[in-house]
Amino acid sequence: MSTSSTNLSIDSPAVTVLLDRITQEIGDPRLSQLIHQKLVQVFEWAEASKNEAINKAERLETERASLSQKKHELEAEQLALQEQQEALHAAAESLKALPSRVKDLSDAFDKLNTDLSEERQAASEAGSSTDRIEAQATKAATALDKLKKQVEALTGMPQGIATLTTTIGAIQTGQTGLVGQVTDVVNKVGDLTTTVVGIPTEAKIKELVEAGPTGLVAEVKSTSDVLKTLATKADLEDWSRARAEAQAKSNQEAISRCVKAALKDFQDSTVAEYTQKLGRYEAADEKKREAFDDLKNKAIALEDRYTARGQRLATLEKENSDLKSALQKRDQELAGSSDRIEELANDLAEAEAWIRRRDTTLDETMERIGRRDNTIAEANERIGLMDATISEVKAQIVRKDKTIQEAHELMESYKEAIKTKDSQIEQMCARLEAAEARATPPMTQRLETHSSSLGMFENLSQVYLKLSNEFRGIPTSNESEGDTDLSEIAVKIAPKLLRPQAKPMIQEFLNSGAQGWHCLQRVVDRGSQAESVPEGTCALHGQKCVLVQVVASEEGRVLNFYDSE
Incomplete structure (x- = not known):
């Protein structure tokens, strides 16, 4: 089964069909539920990462467009201010010539008064x-x-x-x-x-x-x-x-x-x-x-x-x-014009000061725009990296799909083996119960005598059968964490479960709903009082430790084991 899609989401038809087929083919509800949860988490994480990157890219692009428009507006405003400054300078130059024109008119008026005085004097002389x-x-x-x-x-x-x-x-x-x-x-x-x-x-x-x-x-x-x-x-x-x-x-x-x-x-x-x-x-x-x-x-x-x-x-x-x-x-x-000239000169000085301040502000704004452009460029680079990450996640999803396919095929083979083992165990349990019901002291003695003569492998099977019957009421997860085989974990946890207080301590730990991974040996010794293992490294055993945790499922709390070695 191959799921090569460029736009995968948890609600897409391809993913839905894939999850349904996995659930149908596995048969085991708990295992199919666990696989479904893992796939949902992977798809949700990939979809969230992609949406976050797209939204961030859109925000940065919008911000960059806004800054670009603001930059153009500031440039247009700077040009208008330069034109106003030139017009003010031209007005100031024209105003500088106004006092000389005022003086010329005043001189002409004085000359006219002098001429009129001379005319009056000449008229007086004519009368004489x-x-x-x-x-x-x-x-x-x-x-x-x-x-x-x-x-x-x-x-x-x-x-x-x-x-x-x-x-x-x-x-x-x-x-x-x-x-x-x-x-x-x-x-x-x-x-x-x-x-x-x-x-x-x-x-x-x-x-x-x-x-x-x-x-x-x-x-x-x-x-x-x-x-x-x-x-x-x-x-x-x-x-x-x-x-x-x-x-x-x-x-x-x-x-x-x-x-x-x-x-x-x-x-x-x-x-x-x-x-x-x-x-x-x-x-x-x-x-x-x-x-x-x-x-x-x-x-x-x-x-x-x-x-x-x-x-x-x-x-x-x-x-x-x-x-x-x-x-x-x-x-x-003209006297009023002189006052107006002084006012205009003051206004011109204030306008020039304001233009200088505005030029400084404009330079600072241009610097901020330059820095913001650099930030946008960096954001574009991060978006490119995020796109690369999304592509890598998609590749990982493809690899996970392949792994799930292989696990599905492997589980099919395990499924048949488990069915066969379950049938044998049921048959053996039935025969054992029938034998115990029919047992008599002489027969029991013969069995004990016979068992003493059994080999080491037969005694080992008797031990695991005893542990299976004793811990049958404690629910466990059907899969191990990571790539560890269940048979390997069974070999390591069996000696710890043979202790007399092992079952009640493990039952207490399960009922407490403790969070995180714990050392199995400390759980057997202290029950719910056992400390959690930080970062998966046991202080007692180091990297060679069997860890256990309480996992919440639809059927209730179950134990999950992990070999850290």
Whole structure:
């Protein structure tokens, strides 16, 4: 019978069939039960070892997969941390340039304030110039009043004529100077017109505002200068116009008074001469009046343009005020940005420290993963060894199957011999009982006489028959432990069983259910008080000792013998 299977278990059909056939062929229940128990133990041990190795391999493989996944996650996290660190360094570099930009804006704002201060000072100086022109106009009016008083003070003709001649010369001189002044005013008006044309338009102002604080401040300064010049020239124009009108009126009144006085005292020719001179003067005065009217119209146009420029200047001042407010707000924001920069610098330092700690932790984790990989490799090696052990166990099971087959065949032969011996023993016992029943003193005497004449082998058989009858009530196992033959054990235990107290001591030892192997001689001497033999070595006999133990079976406790030699 062969049982070569790659996946043997106690519940497999092949093993079940094998155990059933062994039980059926042996016939002896106790022997078949013992063989069944041994086979079950072998199969259970092999199956448990295999399952344990498989479960351990699965656990190690699961743990290795988990560690590998964790390793990949840590590597991805390390890469993300490196990217975050690079981003933080880039942000720190950009923040380093922020103080210089803040300083540039602050310098621009300070320059704008300086330029505005200079503009205000220049405007104040322009006001002072206007005051000086007004003072000169006042002086001129005073001189003209004195001239009127001198003309009115004329009392005599000669004196009046002389005075009139002087006055007319002065008037002519004044007219010449006045014409020169008018010419200067016209020239200044032309220059003023050119200057006004140079004032920037609203589109230009928007362009300068978009260009930034520096260009806007420069244009505001230029426009302020133009407007101050325009204001100065406009005041000069008003003063010149008023002076010319007053001078013309004064001249007309003086001429009229002179003419009236001359008509009373001089001849008609003299009056005609002065009348011609008066006509020429009136014509000149008419031209002067036309010139002044033209100048007045130009002054009105310039005044309108000055008003528009004033409004534009007010708009620029408002924009300048808004820009100043915006710059102040920007200063506050920059101050807050400085605090934020310090906070970000601290956060960056903390982040770098945390990254360094995380790198250290990651290195330690990688080391643990490396050690765990080594552990997994060692576990795989142990699994390989366990697989080899399982293969060896399977081979042992095959060898055991072969041994069981051989034992089965041997037991078949023993079975027949045992049946024959049992039949002979029963026959001999029956004959012995019949002979004892029929025995008489003479016959007994003859038997004793006859037995004394028997040989040594016949006496030996009588001894073993006696021991068999005496110990018939003590159950024993049908097989010996190991490879020891029962006949060899019988030869060694017979002398020890011949002692008078042997049976009660052995019966006491059996009833006590003692555990482990015991020396048979000590059991016969001390019964249940005999000490067990550690590791199968008897302290009294060494390795040459017959050992006995109590074994529990389905039928109760039985004795099992073993020859340690």
